[in-house]
Amino acid sequence: MTISSSSVPRPQAAEAALPILLRQLRLARIRSHWQSIASQAETEGWSHSQFLYSLCEQEVEQRQQARQQRLLRSAQLPWSKALADYDHSGRIEAGPWQELEGLTHQSEWLQRGENVLLFGPSGVGKTHLAIGIVLAQIALDQPCRFYPATALVQELQKARADYNLPQALERLDRYPLLLIDDIGYVRRDEQESSVLFELICHRYERRSLLITANQPFTAWDEIFPSSSMTVAAVDRLVHHCHIVEIGGDSHRRADAERRAGRRRKEQG
Template identity: 35%
Template sequence: METIQDQMRQLKLVRIAEELPLLLQDASKREASYAELLQDLLGRELSAKQDRHAAMKTTMARFPFQKSLESFDFKFQPSIEPKVIRELAAGRFIADADNVLLLGPPGVGKTHLAVGLGLRACALGYRTMFLTASSLVASLTRAHQENRLEEKLKLLVQPRLLIIDEIGYLPLERLGANLFFQLVSRRYERGSILITSNQSLAGWGQVFGDQILATAILDRLLHHSTILNIKGESYRLKEKRKSGLLTRSEPYTEPGAEVEASS
């Protein structure tokens, strides 16, 4: 037994090396065939490898937090159709290099859904990257200034799913808007982009400081895309009211952000 387990470890079959004695006992009780035992052993090792790869991809994605789709409160946001989220969670949009736009006011769960879909993408084996719009534009601008833009764009094209959070919270300068357009163009029909924004699509001209540029960006994003307009009350507003910090008659404004719902 020790010799077999040592050979398994040398072959990097770590999971079944650890579980081999119990697996053999279980197979004996069930009177499993050799083929059934082999299938069970290999299945467990494959599952362990997939778990390790998913964990590695999750770490590399750099999510700001980890919240699953299962923990999302669809009852609180009835404007979201759970069936659509389930279809997105299957990962077909990533395989087809389609895009997803989650639009709505602050606090309605856009980032939670984006992270949940990103975690599911990692579990499916897709390389994923999460960035806020401000950090993305800052890194592109820095790369441009240091003559490393081509290198940076190549890195940002590699993930099968690129999540860009919080488009529209701050207007972009001309250079940043142009660099964002270059990234969207590079990824067009090559990799999926998932965007969250507190602005309706009609307001993107102001976000990018140029209606023509915004139209060119949207033309590429919307060609193959799913758009979800999320309406309703902020989760944070709900919690404030629960704790008695805010009465129902008092307005609530997210610091530094607009609260008008997208249409």
């Protein structure tokens, strides 16, 4: 394509019109930085292609940062804790820990619809680990969503009452990874358990679930109203799954005991 020289405005007119064009093209980063980059290019003798590359690189970087912020807001995490900040010594064996670390470095397992189940007593850091996995996937540009299990069930129950459950399940498909925290707090109620079961069936081999649970599978009859539904749910979850068991004492209890010990020393 050849542009006629007569159609190109004079330098002053072009400089005045350029911000308007960049706004129309929604190139916010270039609009705010092109003058400083142009000065640098002139000082350092860049070629036209080097100047254009630098402008485009700035725009891509800004858009990626903006997308990361959108993904973080959309995930609705209660706090931010990285997997690297978790002290797994004495809690998780070396093999499962390496498996968890491997999940944070790539997203192919999400494309295969694989699940992650984190088991352990209250206070051992299951939610910390789950959030660490979610943050790692967001860094890899994967949309994720956090839900306390009871809140998710209530949302799906409302959707069913409004005859919108299929649409609600499809909306959750926008998240390749759905974190369901503390599944054991779901009551053994047919309405609650049935929507949870439908979610598990809907995402089976299509989208991934990351679930934390205090109870082992043998106690999941307390979640679902029948043993047949329990078996069917567990069967779908574990078919393509990474299962990690976490041991040790409660972090919260240990922290409380340390604080109490410090107070006793200060008072003594």
